[in-house]
Amino acid sequence: MDKKIFIDGREFAIDGTKTVLEIARENGIYIPSLCYLKKLGPASMCRVCVVEVDGIRNLQTSCSLMPTDGMKITTGSPRVIEARKMVVNLLLANGNHNCLICERNGDCELQEAAYNLGIDIPAFVVPEREEKDESAAFIIRDGNKCIQCGRCVEACNRMVVNEVLEMGNRGGHTHVICDNDLPMGASSCVQCGECVQACPVGALYEKKGVGKGRPWEIRKVRTTCPYCGVGCQQELHLKGDQIVRIKGVEGAQPNDGHLCVKGRYGYDFIYSKERLTTPLIKKNGKFEEASWDEALDLVANKFKQIIKESGPDAIAGVSCARSINEDSFYMQKLFRAAIGTNNIDHCART
């Protein structure tokens, strides 16, 4: 017999692999969440995703709740809404959530929850401030917007295993630290940005993107990182033709959202005036711009001439080690089959 549950009276089949939050989301039932990130699994810490379950006294966190056959779940009862509102209010009350100047305005899980719950300005305010940490090359940390969800800590330790971030102190003083509480720029952080991508709010953001564009002005383009042979999938966030930031594509092979510091932040070169955009051919000791056909013809003719004069083994090929497997395959095919030599190697062997 098929097992099933009821969410707000609607019936869903269960197979024991999905949490109540996942089932609800897949079926368009809104439940806010803050500490939950698919890649990391449930943390059960923020308590904003609570639902009411028939026969269980306390509200349950849907992100960690595995449904059992016949379970009856209510996602929007007054009791649930009151609890959720309190959680969001508490988070807005502590810190400095001025969305006007926040980089995540319009793309923030806390703001989204507040919007859906109809929360205006926080009902109560506690003044407590932390300093912004702008010491690192590419990442800004703003403790005043941090909701201590722990996603960055988990990402740094479990996903990229760089083991830089930790939670320091406890209670109301709990905050994210780098190493033994160093500024990020002085810590062992390699600026991979995994933590930034994991952050649900504007507590971690890209230095280079500041003031460059709002989420609704942004066009997203998927592409492959040009840096190395891994072929990480990127999502460029563009305003006009300018890159505002780069994100890794979650759920896509081979990187599942991860990027390294170069792929994520080393994109300025594409705007460099010194960048070559056409082939150059040296004529009379000076480089002159040429078309691709001219350049390829020139190289092909020279190869032919060398083979004729000195045989194919007078030519050797060295390919770039950052090339993808397919390109490397063609390279050796070109040398072995077309040119006729086994002199083929790559740069990283030297």
Next chain:
Amino acid sequence: MDKQNDTMIKTIIDRYPKKDSAVMPVMQYLQKKNNNRLDDRAVETAAKAIGCSKGKIYGIATYYTMFNTQPVGKYHLQVDTCVPGFLQGADEILAHLEKKLGIKTGETTKDGMFTLSAVQDLGSCATGPVIQVNDRYFENMTVKKTDVLIDALKSGKEPENDPSMTVVSKCNILLNDRTKKDCRTLAFYKGNGGYQSLKKALSMKPDEIVAEVKEAGIRGRGGAGFPAGTKWTFLPKNDSRPVYLICNADEGEPGTFKDRQIMEFNPHLLVEGIAISSFALNAKKSFIYIRGEFDWIADILEAAIEEAKKDGQLNHVDIVVHRGGGSYVCGDETAQIESLEGKRGNPRVKPPFPANFGLYGCPTVVNNVETLSCVPYVIQNGAAAFQKIGVTNNFGPKIFGVSGHVNKPGIFEYPMGTPLKEILEAAGGVKGKMKGVIVGGLSVAILTAKEAEGLNMDYDSCNKAGTALGSGGIMVVNDTVSIPELALRTIEFYHHESCGQCVPCREGSLVIEHKLRDIVEGRGKMEDIDLILHLTKNIKGLTLCPTGEAFAVPIQAMVSKFRPEFEALVKK
């Protein structure tokens, strides 16, 4: 020196099945060797020894209060200003010390001799005010005795501690005659029939022991009152993983100072209890997780274990004493397991429960000191004898600690179900006029004097009266006390202790603390009172572990039962 360090660290690591568990003991050792400070170098040494990141060590160091990442004076004076201390005049001692040393709380004297701190509950509720100097306690302090203490420390001496208080045992099962100088020794214990019960247990089948304990109906003395024998039967059968027994000796609930009475004066009773229970549960390795502030009591336990081992009593189990680092939440069983695994003491999400997935992911039983100390009696005399003590469904002896406004505060071993009145009489009666009483440690609802009339001290009666027996820590509050101030002290404790994982507890306790301080200091508004009640109502049951409830319940009770006192402060 470095070589000696390495050997010592290796010895510490070898005590544990997993290296990570040694992290706190290693840090404690390094701090002690380094003028009571865990500086960057020590953090690095610890990280290297354990094979983890510096961030992890630093995260642990700043989670637990007993690690000093910043320099402290030669003598770290820590005055317990939590509720029991507050009721006994700790504020006066703290103010006097500030004046005498010419520094504010949190500062160090220029000569680097003294650092002054106000700290949370130290578990010396009947012997307050108490000052902890580095790792030594000085109890029953007065202004005059404080002067003597400071002068002595200045001249490089340490005066004797005076831990005296009233001790009454009607049951004579858990408490022994502490006036005897050799009361802690194996010889004394055996002279009174000690380790006979273990001998009997070892001749029984483990299942028979479990059945007997279950039959006796010992309800867990850690606070929740869950039957120990039933908990034991939750361990999975035919499981190849090792089983661990953890004795919870964290004793952090303000108003509670009962477990230390057993451990400090009758340590072999606990050792025997653990030995029997370990045999019954097939645990080859057991831990006593004792709060770090009780360092000297941990030494006593270690000595007792050593003695028992030499006497051949512990051939079937290895008992390790593990010192905590200063954290109330580590009294929660899952936080304790995390802490014992060498992490920040963040409670785990349940399920899975420790019986199935506890220490190192193995089947684990966590029981309180007093619970396990009842086991030898049950095995020796049988479940029926145990049930002759106490009342139906609430059997056995119970150690009640009485503090606050009574004439003779102290420790009282009485049968479960004894009238509160009788216990308070044994404690010399109420000093002044009773305003209210907290009967089960700080996390239960306060009773007004009227509500407390006719109360019997057992789990069921307390529940019926709208409160809880909890740990049996009774705090009497007379009419000199302002309840809003008491509420502020209460929330200060929980906010300070919150592990910080979940929002309702971390942020809720912070907001309540701010609002209560506003009220007490005359800045409060009427709507603040309603806000506090709104928060406590919603926090209850919403948090990851029971700590949220542990402050929501008492604060709600104080505000709703004594609301006029709060209103009087905001109306002005």
